[in-house]
Each structure stands twice: as C-alpha cells, then as structure tokens.
Amino acid sequence: MALSASPTVERVRDHLCAKGLFGDVAELCEMRGDCVFVVTCPECGHAFTLDEDDYDELLHWSRTSGQSCGIAQA
Numbered sequence: 001m002a003l004s005a006s007p008t009v010e011r012v013r014d015h016l017c018a019k020g021l022f023g024d025v026a027e028l029c030e031m032r033g034d035c036v037f038v039v040t041c042p043e044c045g046h047a048f049t050l051d052e053d054d055y056d057e058l059l060h061w062s063r064t065s066g067q068s069c070g071i072a073q074a
C-alpha cells in the first residue's frame with residue numbers, strides 16, 4: 001500500500017478529522033454486484049462515495065492513526 005492516501009480518502013479524512021467526527025457508513029450494491037461505500041458526515045450531512053479500495057484504506061487509517069476520527073468498523 002502506498003504511503004500517501006488517495007485524494008478521495010484524504011478528502012474524507014480531512015473533512016471528518018477537522019472536527020473529530022466519525023462518519024456514518026452505508027454500503028450500496030447495484031444488481032450487477034458492484035458495491036460502493038457512502039460515508040456521511042454526521043454534522044453537515046455531506047456524503048462521500050468511496051470504492052472498495054478507498055474504503056479499505058480509510059478504515060485501515062482510522063484503526064491505526066490513533067486519532068478519534070474517520071470511520072468505525074461496520
């Protein structure tokens with residue numbers, strides 16, 4: 001895994017961590033079986049759409065960063 005986060009992950013992380021928030025996560029799957037993760041800011045309701053790789057990266061970061069923000073494991 002690269003050291004630098006993807007732009008999508010950085011955007012979500014910066015948004016949530018600026019206020020010490022955990023986003024609400026919903027997994028949406030289309031009939032074809034393609035799934036995306038929608039992370040919603042609990043404060044302003046802004047929704048970010050992440051693909052599986054971005055979601056995994058954000059989850060990993062949230063677990064290992066030692067900061068109280070990001071996403072909790074579903």
Ligand SMILES: [Zn+2]
Binds near residue numbers: 041042043044045046
């Ligand atoms: Zn927000």
